[in-house]
Amino acid sequence: MHTMIETHQLNFFYGSFHGLIDINLAVAQYQITALIGPSGCGKSTLLRTFNRMNDLIENVRVTGRVFIDGVDIYTPQTDLVNLRKKVGMVFQRPNPFALSVAENILFSVKIHKTAPASQYEAILEESLRAVDLWEALKDKLHRSALQLSLEQQQRLCIARLLPVKPDILLMDEPCSALDPMSTAHIEELMRMLKVNYTILIVTHNMQQAARVSDFAAFLYLGELIEFGSTEKMFTVPKDRRTEEYLTGKFG
Amino acid sequence: MIKNPYLKEKIAFTLLFGATVLVVLPVIFVLFYIVKQGWPAINWEFLTQMPQKGMRAGGIFPAIIGTLYLVLGTLLFALPLGVLSGVYLTEYARDNGLTRLVKLAIINLAGVPSVVYGLFGLGIFVVFLKFGASILAGSLTLAIMVLPIIITTTREALDSVPQSFRQVSLSLGVSKWQTIRHVVLPHAMPGILTGMILAVSRAAGETAPILFTVAAFYLPRLPKSVFDQVMALPYHLYVISTQVPHVKLEIRYGTALVLLIIVLSLNLVAIIVRAQFRKKKKW
Numbered sequence: 001m002h003t004m005i006e007t008h009q010l011n012f013f014y015g016s017f018h019g020l021i022d023i024n025l026a027v028a029q030y031q032i033t034a035l036i037g038p039s040g041c042g043k044s045t046l047l048r049t050f051n052r053m054n055d056l057i058e059n060v061r062v063t064g065r066v067f068i069d070g071v072d073i074y075t076p077q078t079d080l081v082n083l084r085k086k087v088g089m090v091f092q093r094p095n096p097f098a099l100s101v102a103e104n105i106l107f108s109v110k111i112h113k114t115a116p117a118s119q120y121e122a123i124l125e126e127s128l129r130a131v132d133l134w135e136a137l138k139d140k141l142h143r144s145a146l147q148l149s150l151e152q153q154q155r156l157c158i159a160r161l162l163p164v165k166p167d168i169l170l171m172d173e174p175c176s177a178l179d180p181m182s183t184a185h186i187e188e189l190m191r192m193l194k195v196n197y198t199i200l201i202v203t204h205n206m207q208q209a210a211r212v213s214d215f216a217a218f219l220y221l222g223e224l225i226e227f228g229s230t231e232k233m234f235t236v237p238k239d240r241r242t243e244e245y246l247t248g249k250f251g
Numbered sequence: 252m253i254k255n256p257y258l259k260e261k262i263a264f265t266l267l268f269g270a271t272v273l274v275v276l277p278v279i280f281v282l283f284y285i286v287k288q289g290w291p292a293i294n295w296e297f298l299t300q301m302p303q304k305g306m307r308a309g310g311i312f313p314a315i316i317g318t319l320y321l322v323l324g325t326l327l328f329a330l331p332l333g334v335l336s337g338v339y340l341t342e343y344a345r346d347n348g349l350t351r352l353v354k355l356a357i358i359n360l361a362g363v364p365s366v367v368y369g370l371f372g373l374g375i376f377v378v379f380l381k382f383g384a385s386i387l388a389g390s391l392t393l394a395i396m397v398l399p400i401i402i403t404t405t406r407e408a409l410d411s412v413p414q415s416f417r418q419v420s421l422s423l424g425v426s427k428w429q430t431i432r433h434v435v436l437p438h439a440m441p442g443i444l445t446g447m448i449l450a451v452s453r454a455a456g457e458t459a460p461i462l463f464t465v466a467a468f469y470l471p472r473l474p475k476s477v478f479d480q481v482m483a484l485p486y487h488l489y490v491i492s493t494q495v496p497h498v499k500l501e502i503r504y505g506t507a508l509v510l511l512i513i514v515l516s517l518n519l520v521a522i523i524v525r526a527q528f529r530k531k532k533k534w
Binding site: 051053056058081082083084085086088089091093095097098107108111112157160161164 | 345346413415418419420422425426429433
C-alpha cells in the first residue's frame with residue numbers, strides 16, 4: 001500500500017506546552033485512518049500539522065519531519081498554497097460561506113481559475129453528486145448555503161473541497177454538530193469517498209472510529225500510544241491505556 | 252425592594268424607551284427648526300449664484316462647490332490610505348506591543364480637537380510644503396483628521412468577519428491576500444462604508460481645520476486648480492452668522508440647510524451602496 005502521509009519524530013510546541021511528542025506515523029492511501037483519544041490529547045493538532053493550519057497560531061514550533069506523498073512539508077521552500085490544495089480540510093462546525101450554494105462550490109474554481117465559466121455547471125453537478133446533494137439542491141443552487149440543514153451544510157463543505165482536487169481529506173470531528181441520522185449519512189459518504197481520497201478523521205466517538213475507519217491511531221497526552229488496523233485495535237489492543245480508553249475507563 | 256418581575260419589566264422598559272425619546276426628540280427638533288427657518292431662502296438663484304452685497308444677498312454657489320471639492324479631496328486621500336492601513340493592522344501586523352501602541356494612538360487621534368488639526372495643516376501643508384491656503388492643503392488636513400475614523404471602522408469591520416471564513420479559505424489553498432480580497436473585504440465592505448459615511452459628514456461639517464488651510468472669507472468665483480482657495484459652507488455659515496452684520500436669518504438657516512442636505516445626500520449614496528453589498532451576502 002502506498003504511504004500518503006508519514007511523520008518522523010514529529011514534535012509540536014505551543015509556547016512551553018509540548019503538544020505532540022515524537023510522533024511516528026504512516027498513513028496509507030485510499031484508506032480511512034481515525035485519530036482517537038481523550039480531549040486535549042493532540043489529535044486535532046496532529047491533523048492540522050498535515051496542512052499546516054497550525055501556522056495560523058502564534059508561538060507555535062514544530063520539529064521533526066512530515067512527508068505528504070513523499071515531500072517534506074516543513075521546509076522553507078514549502079508552498080503552503082499548493083500544500084493546502086493537495087490536503088483539504090473539513091471542520092468541526094459546518095462552515096459554508098455566507099454565499100449561495102453554487103458560489104460556495106465554485107469559490108476555489110473562480111479564485112484559482114482552474115476552469116472556464118463554461119464548465120461551472122458541470123463542476124457544480126459533479127461536486128454535488130459526489131456528496132449526494134445534487135438531487136436535493138439542483139433547483140436551489142442560488143439559495144443561501146446557510147439556509148441548508150446542518151448535515152447538508154457539512155456535505156456542501158466536503159463538496160466545496162472537491163474542485164480543488166485534493167488527494168487527502170482531513171476531517172476534524174466532522175459529525176460532532178450533527179444528529180445520529182446525519183452522522184450515519186456522512187459516514188456512508190466517507191466510505192464512498194475513500195475510493196478516490198485518503199481520509200483522516202479525528203473523532204471522540206469510538207463507535208464512529210470502529211464503524212468507519214480502516215486504521216486507528218490512539219493518542220494520549222501528546223503521544224502516539226498505539227497505531228494499527230482498527231479491527232485489531234478494537235478487539236485486541238496491545239497497550240493497557242488503549243484498552244482502558246476503549247472500554248470507557250477514562251476519556 | 253420591588254419583588255414583582257412584571258413591574259420591574261415595566262420600569263426597565265419605561266427607562267429605556269424614555270432615554271431613546273430624549274435622544275431622538277432634539278434631533279427632530281433641530282432638523283425641523285432648520286428646515287422651517289431655512290426653507291424660504293432656498294431657490295434656484297440661492298443655489299447657483301455668487302454672493303452679493305457683502306454676502307447679504309445673492310447665492311452660496313461657490314461655498315457649495317468648495318465643500319464638494321473638499322469632501323472629494325478628503326476621500327481621495329483618506330479612503331485608500333485608511334482602508335489599506337486598517338487591513339494591514341488587522342490582517343498582517345503581528346500582535347505585539349508596538350502594534351497595540353499604534354492602534355491605541357490611532358483611536359486617540361480621533362479625539363484630538365479639530366482646531367489642532369487645523370494648526371498642524373497650516374504648519375505642514377500651507378507653510379512648510381508651500382501649498383499655500385488651497386484645496387490641496389485643506390483636503391490633506393481634513394484627510395488626516397478623518398483617517399482615524401476610517402482606520403478604526405475598517406478594523407472593526409474586519410474583526411467582525413468570522414475567523415472561520417478565513418480558515419476555510421486558507422484551507423482551500425487560497426493565499427492570504429486572495430482570502431482578504433475575496434472573502435474578508437466583501438464581508439467587511441458595509442462596515443467600511445459606514446466609516447466612509449462618518450468621514451464624509453465630519454469633513455463636510457468641520458470649520459476649524461479649513462479655517463487656516465483653505466477657506467476664503469469672500470471669494471465670488473470658482474477655483475481654477477487645487478492650489479486655489481475656496482469658500483466652504485461651514486466657514487461661510489460662521490462668517491455670515493458672526494462676522495457680517497445684518498445678514499437675514501433665512502439666508503443663514505438656508506446655508507445650514509444646504510450643508511445638511513449635502514451631507515445627508517452623500518450619506519444616502521453610501522447607504523445605497525452599502526445596501527447593495529448587504530444584498531449580495533446571503534446570511
